[in-house]
Amino acid sequence: MSGVFEPFTVVDVRFPTSRDLDGSDAMNPDPDYSAAYVEVPTSTGESGVGFVFTIGRGNEVAVSAIRAVEDLVVGLDVDATLADLGGLWKRLVHDSQLRWLGPEKGVVHMAVGAVVNAVWDLRAKREGKPLWRLLAELSPEETVALVDFRHLTDVLDEDRALELLRAAEPGKAARIAELEEHGYPAYTTSAGWLGYSDEKVRRLVREALDDGFTHLKLKVGADADDDARRVGMVRELVGPDVRLSIDANQVWEVPEAVSTVARLAPYDLTWVEEPTSPDDILGLRAVAEGVAPVLVATGEHVANRIVFKQLLATGAIGVCQIDACRVAGVNENIAILLLAAQHGVPVCPHAGGVGLCEVVQHLSFFDYAAVSGSQEGRWIEFVDHLHEHFVEPARIERGRYTAPRLPGSGAQLLDASVERYRYPDGPAWTDTVAEPTHTELTPAG
Amino acid sequence: MSGVFEPFTVVDVRFPTSRDLDGSDAMNPDPDYSAAYVEVPTSTGESGVGFVFTIGRGNEVAVSAIRAVEDLVVGLDVDATLADLGGLWKRLVHDSQLRWLGPEKGVVHMAVGAVVNAVWDLRAKREGKPLWRLLAELSPEETVALVDFRHLTDVLDEDRALELLRAAEPGKAARIAELEEHGYPAYTTSAGWLGYSDEKVRRLVREALDDGFTHLKLKVGADADDDARRVGMVRELVGPDVRLSIDANQVWEVPEAVSTVARLAPYDLTWVEEPTSPDDILGLRAVAEGVAPVLVATGEHVANRIVFKQLLATGAIGVCQIDACRVAGVNENIAILLLAAQHGVPVCPHAGGVGLCEVVQHLSFFDYAAVSGSQEGRWIEFVDHLHEHFVEPARIERGRYTAPRLPGSGAQLLDASVERYRYPDGPAWTDTVAEPTHTELTPAG
Known part of the structure; x- marks a missing residue:
């Protein structure tokens, strides 16, 4: 069963989350979680889906960028493409004309990621496996063939990557079985959005503990006094054995980051996330030196593997936060996982938004x-x-992600949701009465 | 005369330059120089123009991004906006939802640049001055108010920027007069495109020398043997007193850049441009150390002032190549000029493409x-x-840019050209017979 890739369906899907201040932080006061959602179909009736995640305005620019990438895919032979997804990645990322718009960053790079992820979704569905199992069962040689080592080789080349992957072969089957049974640890950000009242935060923290979470993250950065008060309140509530991290969403200058985190030292923080600009490799390294033993975590806005290479090589980040939809898809995230492994830095993915949990869990x-x-x-x-x-919604049990079981990447939205939240003409946007985007009955929500 | 900003006109303009291999290099074999061209009108009948420069595919994504920025400008009071262009810059760059698509990089950032530049064009036209004179005649205080020091203050803050500008006040009037009379030095890339035959290169080099150029740049990076041969050929042709630089357009790995440039040492190079990824601050620094005294030049693909801050602070670049249309317009380029001055690094703008010479000359x-x-x-x-x-085409006399004299930023295209090269429906694209995009009668073309 081969066939060729056919024209995409691309939909601008937006959820009016700003109505509830869900997802509010110091940099993003009123996000409307959105997806430029792409279905990549084949002439044999199969398809894969992927998306660019955005927070509202500009989602239509991501749609336009996916359309620009479409021209490079439609008509390609499906079998040959699926057999060489490293080749597809290079074809899309290195297109000389589209490349000018990055290079390898911003909307076009994210659009390539959506398309690459959609083709992975198709492959996983065809092989009848959840993406993580498909990836885990590749040989080291098959895995390195997915990675473009261009501009990485001064730190990581194919030989070194093969060594890393071969070293992980023993015990792989047992770890796969363990993941199937026990899942993977999670932490929650649901309790600590900046727009929430103290009362709501306290209630949500208690619910998170009841749900078995042992690591919580709070948004900070709007006001240093208020940050200290809120972090202190939560530390008192959770006791000494639960981990607490904070997320400043880039709002600090370098010296300010160091001094503000120093002030929070009594509250035993695990990491400080995005203390300053994600482009500021040297600034983040200075923060890392200044706030140790608190770790610096960054990655959700890091444009590509070349920036991650430097963040890891300099010790600027002690926690590597990959995102499923920022870089150019699965292949580039594999490169980043290898770079992190090379430097012994733990990978703790960014998730949330819409669909980011569903997709990024496969990578961890x-x-x-x-x-x-x-x-x-x-x-x-x-x-x-x-x-x-x-x-297949992401599912948490006792503070751990359970293993996804359906074939695919996790990106598949319900058809009814796509229709309802289609922007600007879906009923969620045209109905005059605002509606909540989720119920408050869910465990931590 | 006040008024408000009205809805933009945005046109996808593309020149079929790939038909002649003009602009071909190791990374960009077949560019179609293009502009997502925006006119920002006011309710009082004035307007300013700006553009995102691209090399073809994806120009429509830049159009879409300009449309996304439009919503943040239409309806603003013109007088109040022109009186606080630092405020406008922050409004556009820090819009929380659009920001997600960068942050501060890629298509959305470039679109903000086009709009910011268009508003500067309007202001310069209103004041009846070419942009460079308008900027040069601002006070140090007015200039620093244009700059957003966010994420720069560990290296450059407002006080230090004021010191730099005040130190340049003495002699400013004399330098303006000197620029009016003698212009500013240029170098030419017209002779050295990778797709040209040796015969064409030799002819163009001779023409460039006849035209008074004393600094030529050649494209390299496709093949090391061929690079050495071509650079040797040109050095022999120009003699020892003309400066030669090379441009690898990012194709090398770090060690490869060092070894290839070492091989070219006999030919006395001034700089090597884009030896590797423009995101690789540490890699560029390693190249700079490895190829000294040849300087590393980079910037046309550097996403924003935060990356420039690091390139300059680490000594990764010895030549700072601002681009009029990569970062978020005039204001961000002023920040970069200040950073370069702070580190004593000369600024040698990237130009070429379509309109980049016309606009960036104002900044130098x-x-x-x-x-x-x-x-x-x-x-x-x-x-x-x-x-x-x-x-007002950029004009070279005896190897120097002459001072632009018309009010505005230089970005204004002829109406006839916009109509002719409008994509995909302009006659340049619908006519079945290919036409040249420029004549060969011009001095260096």
Whole structure:
């Protein structure tokens, strides 16, 4: 069964999350979680789906960028493409004309990621496996063939990557079985959004503890006094044995980051996330030196593997936060997982938004099975928003992600949700009465 | 005369330059120089123009991004906006939802740049001055108010920027007069495109020398043997007193860059441009150490001032190549000029494409008048393509840019050119017979 790729369906899907201040932080006061959602069909009736995640305005620019990438895919032979997804990645990322718009960053790079992820979704569905198992069961040679080592070789080349993957082969089958049974650790951000009242935060923290979470993250950065008060309140509530991290969403200058985190030292923080600009490798390194033993975590806005290479090589980040939809898809995230493994830095994915939990969990499951071989100091972010719109919602049990079981990448939205939240003409946007985007009955929401 | 900003006109303009291999290099074999061209009108009948420069595919994504930025401008009071262009910059760059698509990089950032530049064009036209004179005649206080120091203050803050600008005040009037009379040094890339035959290169090099150029740049990076042969050929042709630089357009790995440039040592190079990824601050620094005294030049693909901050602070670049249309417009380029001045690194703008010479010359003229105060080791790139489409084409005399004289930023295309090259429906694209995009009668073309 071969066939060729046919024209895409691309939909601008937006959820009016700003109505509830879900997802509010110091940099993003009023996000409307959105997806430029692409279905990549074949002439034989199969398809894969992927998306660019955005927070509202500009989602239509991501749609336009996916359309620009479409021209490079339609008409390609499906079998040959699926057999060489490293080749597809290079074809899309290195297109000389589209490349000018990055290079390898911003909307076009994210659009390539959506398309690459959609083709992976198709491949996983065709092979009847969840993406993480498909990836975990590749040989080291098959895995390195997916990675473009261009501009990485001064730190990581194919030979070194093969060594890392081969070293993780023993015990892989056992780790896959363990993941199937026990899942992977999660931490939750659901309790600590900046727009929430103290009362709501306290209630949500208690619910998170009841749900078995042992690591919580709070948004900070709007006001240093208020940050200290809120972090202190939560530390008192959770006691000494629960981990607390904070997320400043880039709002600090370098010296300010160091001094503000120093002030929070009594509250025993695990990491400070995005203390300053994600482009500021040297600034983040200075923060890392200034706030140790608190770790610096960054990655959700890191444009590509070349920037991650430097963040890891300099010790600027002690926690590597990959995102499923920022870089150019599965292949580039594999490169980043390998770079992190090379430097012994734990990978703790960014998630939340819409669909990010569903997709990125596959990468951490793969990381444990086939790359890092460890869950020590590793958690996947969990935010309890909008899961009900997915065919296989991310599922948490006792503070751990359970293993996804359906074939595919996790990106598949319910058809009804796509229709309802289609922007600007779906009923969620045209109905005059605002509606909540999720119920408050879910465990941490 | 006040008024408000009205809805934009945005046109996808593309020149079929790939038909002649103009602009071909190791990374970009077949560019179609293009502009997502925006006119920002006011309710009082004024307007300013700006553009995102691209090399073809994806120009429509830039159009879409300009449309996304439009919503943040339409309806603003014109007088109040022009009186606080630092405020406008922050409004556009820090829009929380659009910001997600960068942050501060890629298509959305470039679109903000086009709009910011268009508003500057409007202001310069209203004040009846070419942009460079308008900028040069601002006070140090007015200039620093244009700059957003966010994420720069560990290296450059407002006080230090004021010191730099005040130090350049003495002699400013004399330098402005000097620029009016003698212009600013240029170097030419027109002779050395990778797709040209040896015979064509030799002819163009001779023409460039006849035209008074004393600094030429050649494209390299496709094949090391061929690079050495071509650079040797040109060095022999020009003799020892003409400067030669090379441009690898990012194709090398770090060690490869060092070894290839070492091989070219006999040919006395001034700089090597884009030896590797523009995101690789540490890699560029390693190249700089490895190829000294040849300087590393980079910037046309550097996403924003935060990356420039690091490139300059680490000594990764010895030549700072601003681009008029990569970062978020005039304001961000002023920040970069200040960072370069702070580190004593000469600014040699990237130009070429379509309209980049016309716009970026204003920034170097301003730099000499009000920031660096020096032309030592400084040249603006000149490429002899497509100037005939502009109301005030960049003009070279004896190897120097002459001072632009018309009010505005230089970005204004001829109406006839916009109509002819409108994509995909302009006659240049619908006519079945291919046409040349420029004549060969121009001095260096």
